Amino acid sequence: MRSIGFLINSFFGIIIMMLSLVVEAKNDIEGVRVWPSPDSTRVVFDLSNKPDYSYFMLKNPLRLVVDFDNTSKADALPQIPDEHRIISKIRYSKAKNSRSTRVVFDLSSSAKPVVFALAPTPPKKHRLVVDLYAQQTSLYSNDKPQSKKRERVTDRDIIIAVDAGHGGEDPGSIGPSGTYEKNVTLPIARRLARLIDKQPGMKARLTRTGDYFLKLNTRSVKAREKRADFFVSIHADAFFTPGPSGASVWVLSLRRANSEIGKWLEDKEKHSQLLGGAAELIKDTENEKYLAKALLDMSMDHSMRTAVQVADEVVGELKKVTKLHKKRPQSANLGVLKSPDIPSILVETGFISNPKEERLLQSSSHQEKLARAIFKSIKSYYKRNPPDDSLFARQKGPGQHVVKSGESLSLLASRYGVSVAALKRANQLTKDILYVGQVLTIPKA
CATH class of the missing domain: 2.60.40.3500 (Immunoglobulin-like)
Known part of the structure; x- marks a missing residue:
């Protein structure tokens, strides 16, 4: 019995000792x-x-x-x-x-x-x-404070917000050889920004200029602060197996856009941003919210249509320089694409989880090809559809289009941002029928 008691006491002693070590463990x-x-x-x-x-x-x-x-x-x-x-x-x-x-x-x-x-x-x-x-x-920027309203100017630059995905403590996806996504997205974004800045009539604004972390919602806020006409976010895809490869382009889903509109309408301070000078005339009235929603609905419709058209062009240019994972733009509820008022796309430049594409994404020449493909697409869209007060608009004047097989008036009207009626008036058309090889005059959007 004594031996059993001794064993029991020893057992409890060991337990107490272990507990005390846990308590004291630092x-x-x-x-x-x-x-x-x-x-x-x-x-x-x-x-x-x-x-x-x-x-x-x-x-x-x-x-x-x-x-x-x-x-x-x-x-x-x-x-x-x-x-x-x-x-x-x-x-x-x-x-x-x-x-x-x-x-x-x-x-x-x-x-x-x-x-x-x-x-x-x-x-x-x-x-x-x-x-x-x-x-x-004001302590963190050399920029002068911007007025709430954009003054009516002519020959202004078209502002493109270029967002390098991830950064700082958030490395993004990691390739088989240890390449961080954040170290691929920033050099591609910088190359794209340089191409934009070299183009007269366009100006780039990087959301991040170095290796630091930005919240997802901060990225679209920065684009809005810079009065961006367009927002493009650069990423690199990944999968848990090395097989998938290829680039893809994503746009904001309609569900996400409607959700963001709801949040904006609940924020009274946002109404003045949406309504401009009209906000002062209808302030504190029941009509303000409804007018804000009507204007934001129109803004969302324009921005989503623009995003889809640019995304189509980006896919077309990317397939010339790299393999595609998705042959058409995809829509998704992505956190970085949350601006219903700014046309926005996300470009997955390839799969960093694929060893071959990881090496390509590290290559300066491949990064330049990707940047040029994205730049060419954005420039092409805004050459056809320039904002009225931009340098591109003054340089454009009436354009021309040669009808190709499968094209219709409604398709061309959507592509060039004009109405079917305006197209018919500009070309003195009485019917909706087009012929292959027909030359159309494209009026200003």
């Missing part, structure tokens, strides 16, 4: 990474286990304090470059107790913190993410 900060961007900064703490943390803000001077419970310090904290505009320094401070670590962010200006934990996604372990968003945007 988490470790294994590394700290900083991802700066023009108007926000992301700091990522790599940890050995799930973080137990809290945080608070202090004033005079401005600081963010993050407490890690039961956690040991990293060997070193990263230095902050002098040109950094949100965080001036990251340092340790006296912790709440001997088992904890306190990290202090000295801030150079007012910022909104968003702090959250991320579960392991191999090869990465547990992480704590600290996002700091600038609240004084």
Whole structure:
């Protein structure tokens, strides 16, 4: 009996010892990474286990304090470059107790913190993410504040927002040899932007200019802030097997567009953006919401029609330089395509998960071919359908089209952004019948 009692006591003793070790087991900060961007900064703490943390803000001077419970310090904290505009320094401070670590962010200006934990996604372990968003945007840009209304000018540039997918802490898909999608999308976007900027009458605006993270909704917001006429997002596809390959082009789904319209209509501050000067005349009236919806419905119809037409052209140009995964534009509920008022497309330049296409996507010459195909398509559309106040519109004048097999008045009217009636008037047509080889005058849209 004594031996049994001894064994039982020993067993419970081992259990108690193991429990005490679990209680005393410490988490470790294994590394700290900083991802700066023009108007926000992301700091990522790599940890050995799930973080137990809290945080608070202090004033005079401005600081963010993050407490890690039961956690040991990293060997070193990263230095902050002098040109950094949100965080001036990251340092340790006296912790709440001997088992904890306190990290202090000295801030150079007012910022909104968003702090959250991320579960392991191999090869990465547990992480704590600290996002700091600038609240004084004038400190983060050399651009002059833009008026709410675009003044009526002539010969203006057509603005193309070029979005490089992923970035910073978000690498996107990863190829078999370790290529990050974010390191493919940015050089293609830069090449496309250079081609656009070389074209008189067009101007590119990159949503991100370096390796930093942008939220999906921030990308379309930046396009709107830049008064973009068109938005194109560059990505690289992936699958869990290496077989699939080829490029594809995506447009906003009607369901997503209607959902975004609903959100806009619930936001009173957005109405003035939709209505322009008319908002002052109908402010605080029951008619405002209905007028806003009517205008946004028309804007959505135009932007989705434009997006589909450009997407068709992009598919046609891409098949000349690379294999296609989808032979027609596809529609989807994609987060980056959420602007019902801005024509938007997403171009999957190939499958980074396919070893052959991964090598191609790393090639400078192939990146240039992809960029030229996208540029040629966008330019071609706006040469035919320029905004009235643009340089392209003044250069255009009445155009001509030679009728091909299978083409109809309604098809050509949709392609050139004019009505069937306008086409018939411009060509003195009394019937809807066209003949192959017939030369039509195309009036201004």
